[in-house]
Amino acid sequence: MEKKQFQAESKRLLEMMVHSIYSQKEIFLRELISNASDAIDKIYYKALTDDSISFNQDDYYIRIETDKDKRTLTVKDTGIGMTQEELEENLGTIAKSGSLSFKNEVEMQEGQEIIGQFGVGFYSSFMVADKVTVYTRSLHSERGFKWESNGEDGYTIESYDKQDIGTEIILQIKENAEEENYDEFLEQHRLTSIIKKYSDFIRYPIKMEVVEQKAKEDNPEELEDIIEDKTLNSMVPIWRKNKQELNDEDYESFYQEKHFGFDKPLSHLHTSVDGMVRFQSILYVPEQLPFNYYSQDFEKGLELYSNGVLIMEKCADLLPDHFSFVRGIVDSEDLSLNISREILQQDRQVKLIAKNIEKKIKNHLQSLLKNEREKYVQFFEAFGRQLKYGVYADFGTNKDKLKDLLLFYSSSEEKLVSLKEYVERMPEDQEHIYYATGESHDRIEKLPQTELVKEKGYEILYFTDEVDEFAIRMLINYDDKEFKNVSSGDLDLEDEETKKEAEKQKEEHKDLLAEMKEALGNKVKDVKLSTRLVTHPVCLSADGEVSIEMEKVLKQMPD
Numbered sequence: 001m002e003k004k005q006f007q008a009e010s011k012r013l014l015e016m017m018v019h020s021i022y023s024q025k026e027i028f029l030r031e032l033i034s035n036a037s038d039a040i041d042k043i044y045y046k047a048l049t050d051d052s053i054s055f056n057q058d059d060y061y062i063r064i065e066t067d068k069d070k071r072t073l074t075v076k077d078t079g080i081g082m083t084q085e086e087l088e089e090n091l092g093t094i095a096k097s098g099s100l101s102f103k104n105e106v107e108m109q110e111g112q113e114i115i116g117q118f119g120v121g122f123y124s125s126f127m128v129a130d131k132v133t134v135y136t137r138s139l140h141s142e143r144g145f146k147w148e149s150n151g152e153d154g155y156t157i158e159s160y161d162k163q164d165i166g167t168e169i170i171l172q173i174k175e176n177a178e179e180e181n182y183d184e185f186l187e188q189h190r191l192t193s194i195i196k197k198y199s200d201f202i203r204y205p206i207k208m209e210v211v212e213q214k215a216k217e218d219n220p221e222e223l224e225d226i227i228e229d230k231t232l233n234s235m236v237p238i239w240r241k242n243k244q245e246l247n248d249e250d251y252e253s254f255y256q257e258k259h260f261g262f263d264k265p266l267s268h269l270h271t272s273v274d275g276m277v278r279f280q281s282i283l284y285v286p287e288q289l290p291f292n293y294y295s296q297d298f299e300k301g302l303e304l305y306s307n308g309v310l311i312m313e314k315c316a317d318l319l320p321d322h323f324s325f326v327r328g329i330v331d332s333e334d335l336s337l338n339i340s341r342e343i344l345q346q347d348r349q350v351k352l353i354a355k356n357i358e359k360k361i362k363n364h365l366q367s368l369l370k371n372e373r374e375k376y377v378q379f380f381e382a383f384g385r386q387l388k389y390g391v392y393a394d395f396g397t398n399k400d401k402l403k404d405l406l407l408f409y410s411s412s413e414e415k416l417v418s419l420k421e422y423v424e425r426m427p428e429d430q431e432h433i434y435y436a437t438g439e440s441h442d443r444i445e446k447l448p449q450t451e452l453v454k455e456k457g458y459e460i461l462y463f464t465d466e467v468d469e470f471a472i473r474m475l476i477n478y479d480d481k482e483f484k485n486v487s488s489g490d491l492d493l494e495d496e497e498t499k500k501e502a503e504k505q506k507e508e509h510k511d512l513l514a515e516m517k518e519a520l521g522n523k524v525k526d527v528k529l530s531t532r533l534v535t536h537p538v539c540l541s542a543d544g545e546v547s548i549e550m551e552k553v554l555k556q557m558p559d
């Protein structure tokens, strides 16, 4: 028998978990069942694509057992199991997938309630158990292993003679403490309702022997205990269900079950397509920006199923970059199971699905903007920048698809407005769409260059995001109205008389201007008289294609 220590970060998480007084201990069961289901997915998929493994649908299930006297709760699965290496790798460290994000969240919120909001996998069992024992045998191993830990000082691993492939996890449920009741996790009713709540869509039967009191057949006055083997979950995947049968809560709990985010979904989109390509999908717009969203660590993608069996966890090809914030699943009966990553990229069906999905997301966002403005603004505040990048990075048709989804802060409305709204409000004599750039709305407000435009009664869009002006330059115009930076040289807002007067003045003050230019040296390109100032004495203005703000951004970029 070998005794090993947990990795440092696992240890810290374990401590927190055990000592945190948090209300949703019950999620440990969701975690164990999800793991069991993942493990069955893996063997199921293998069996379907590998003839040497015999295949029988009934062989795939999860079983829950309780023993009140021994205070044990067991979760058994007929999944792929773990080899010794896998045991150490997977249960000796915090789930790699979630660990990083978890750590960050923890540091932010000092980790009390948060554990309940999303799973932290296998380790959550230590919230309710003093000791966890895992018996497992891998499809790829001749023998089984026993892993055991009290969640505090490491774990042990030893060989164990296990007959069947699969995993059995036994929790030694804690004794009740002062304000903590753990007995509930040994009660069938309670377990049944936890499973219904979180794991109803698990695709394999979750079975449990349930004792029910029924009237005796020969004597209906008397009750007797009948033991029945029950399947507790409905198993129909949520995406196969009829939309009418589902409510927001169902979609929310699926989002959580899938660990799509630590937040709640802002909105969801459930579709079933039956045409050139057939697929079902549930897509979510998250409420909050994932902490790593604008970093290289972020991976976009949708979960891809072929007829109910998971074939890829993050299929990036299904989402364009400008919608990379979307999470969700796609299930298509037109995909073959043993499709490889490489083939998938070339696959015509996948391309068709991706195209269709892009259109659906766009329409969904558009309708949010139209019908649920507040939600849309919330969305845009989190992810709007990505849409603007999408416009900027585009050499094809994205910009036309995305331009109506953009919002900018407006000088006159003092809130985010769309380009369409701007154009519809334009006074008759206004030819261009005006914008001003700066660090903040306040700063822009004080720009001398905005004065004349405002005096004319024109609305100005305030660009505070670095990408704003770059994106707008890609668009060039909207509804045939050209975009104009209020700071650019040629605003052409003056009437003929003012222009003439300006020419005259320029002649008169020629020497003064030349002297000023000399004094400023190479800090400026030229010193000119301006007609656009109302109350300010001077302003800086950019000459040519690149504005002052853009120049700043470009200078920061690595070569």
Ligand code: ADP
Residues within 6 Å of the ligand: 031, 035, 036, 039, 077, 079, 080, 081, 082, 090, 091, 094, 095, 096, 097, 098, 120, 121, 122, 123, 167
């Ligand atoms: P996650 O599920 O996010 O990867 P977990 O902590 O829940 O994190 O599980 C860690 C890993 O342990 C899983 O990824 C899986 O490889 C392995 N594992 C856990 N439970 C089982 C099981 N019942 N059968 C096979 N492997 C399992």
Ligand code: MG
Residues within 6 Å of the ligand: 031, 034, 035, 121, 122
């Ligand atoms: Mg898990």
